[in-house]
Amino acid sequence: MPQALKLPSVAGVSLKPEYYSEALNHAGTDIWYEVHPENYMVDGGPRLAWLSAFSDNYPLSFHGVGASLGGLDPFNTQHLQSLKHLIDRFQPCQVSEHATWSSFEGQYFADLLPLPRTKAVQDHMVNRIDEFQNAIGQRILIENPTNYMNTQFDLDEPDFLAEIAARAGCGLLLDVNNVFISSVNVGIDAQAYVHALPPHLVGEIHIAGFDPDPIHGEALLIDTHSSPVSEPVWDLLATALAHIGPIPVLLERDGNIPQFADLMKEHSRAQNALNFSQPRSKKAG
Amino acid sequence: MxxxxxxxxxxxxxxxxxxxxxxxxxxxxxxxxxxxxxxxxxxxxxxxxxxxxxxxxxxxxxxxxxxxxxxxxxxxxxxxxxxxxxxxxxxxxxxxxxxxxLPYLSSFAQLDHAWTLAHLAADTPSLALGTFVSSLGPNDDLLDQFLTPKPDMSLIELHWPVFDIWTKLRDGQELEETIQMNPREEKILLWRYENEVTHRALTQAEFIFLGTLFKRQPLGKASQLAQTVNPELDINQLLVGMINAQLFMAPTGDQHD
Structure with a gap:
């Protein structure tokens, strides 16, 4: 499976229309930008013009949300074609998706729903990822889900995902915010989760903010991406970088979008964490 | 599963x-x-x-x-x-x-939707005035020419006069007064100019002129129908304004304006 040009092992930021102009003029080599390709599956207009300008100046990552990798429906042909078209046009350094499902019997739910973690579902995911990678002509990374409840499981999530990745020939995208949220919501051990992942399979890390549920408070955390990254998630990022080594880290922000300058303060903190992380080979030696 | x-x-x-x-x-x-x-x-x-x-x-x-x-x-x-x-x-x-x-509410929704369509429409080169003029041969009659509206252009007919209020709301302004209005037709044009969505109210004659071109009728037919509601309409001036506003597609193979 072809591998795109690699993302640099620096911190990236979700690209949002609210700060297109400032982000384009950032003029640094210390950043890359991530977009949801579904937001650019349009015929034309300013969105594509902006994306074109960014692809001329910065490394890009496509982080898909619409494939429903774990779903039972056949892949949506129009979605696959649009994604392939965008990949061919903008040549992102990385393409990733979610180890979740989001459609059933043709209906799309616009949410990333958890999969039962069984051997049968593993087999299903391996086949689906293989089909998806062949369709878009590129190796992908798959992201661990946010859990608000336990689904049926025979396997712990890191083992479940690592075996899928190894068999499907894809990589893993470790969202440490999702891990932390799941540790609170369903009681997994976040540190053990990170250490259980084979470092060589992890190609990218995500950090983001969460919010407490309006009713249950801190007992139920919601993956809103609407707040600054919390201290426990910064700690988990440090754990992940120590375990995996320096790899691209994405700062995600989808709501309550701050000023670009404020976002860059968080970006700097992520970059600082990366600067002090040691390559795996050095650690091994 | x-x-x-x-x-x-x-x-x-x-x-x-x-x-x-x-x-x-x-x-x-x-x-x-x-x-x-x-x-x-x-x-x-x-x-x-x-x-x-x-x-x-x-x-x-x-x-x-x-x-x-x-x-x-x-x-x-x-x-x-x-x-x-x-x-x-x-x-x-x-x-x-x-x-x-709120009988006028769907008129606001119509305009919002047209804005989105204009925002997302395919990119197509605009017809430049110079290109159009130079494409006419010595024996060509202007009135026989066809102009193709760009895909980002929408003509909207409203039954309620909401356009001014809609424009304020889209600009983020707050309404100071309670909306009170009676039904009245408005004709609105939305399109992309320099890749940004823009809009304006049209006269009945302008609406007929553009609507006729939309139906793939020649300039002569569009002019004739527009002048039935406004005999004083200056077609040349209208046409130059519309071409300069980037409403029409360049013929295939022509340069982008």
């Missing part, structure tokens, strides 16, 4: 989690599993709010959320990109007029 997904789909479509048997899902806490339903609804609501911002500004977030739920129930989403989602929203708002008692 199918029974699990079916159960989750039912919850996402509004079935109370308490009604789902534990055989399909392990460890269901109804309050926790509702998060998935809330997240899904929020995703669609956010898109509708963005695509129909003037409607939300008029009815407020609570009623807009009720409209969102009604729309989702009537129109389960089948597409994987939410860009442009909600194309039937203006029609649903119109059907619900007896409920919200």
């Amino acid at each position: 199918r029974s699990y997904m079916q159960s989750m789909a039912n919850i996402l479509n509004g079935t109370p989690p308490e009604k789902i048997t534990k055989a399909a899902l392990l460890d269901i806490d109804p309050d926790f599993v509702r998060v998935y339903r809330n997240n899904s609804v929020s995703a669609f609501a956010d898109v509708l709010r963005a695509n129909y911002s003037s409607v939300e500004a008029l009815v407020g977030p609570e009623y807009f959320k009720a409209l969102t739920l009604a729309y989702l129930e009537e129109n389960p989403c089948r597409q994987r990109t939410l860009v442009g989602y909600g194309e039937k929203f203006p029609r649903m708002i119109n059907h619900l007029t007896s409920e919200h008692n």
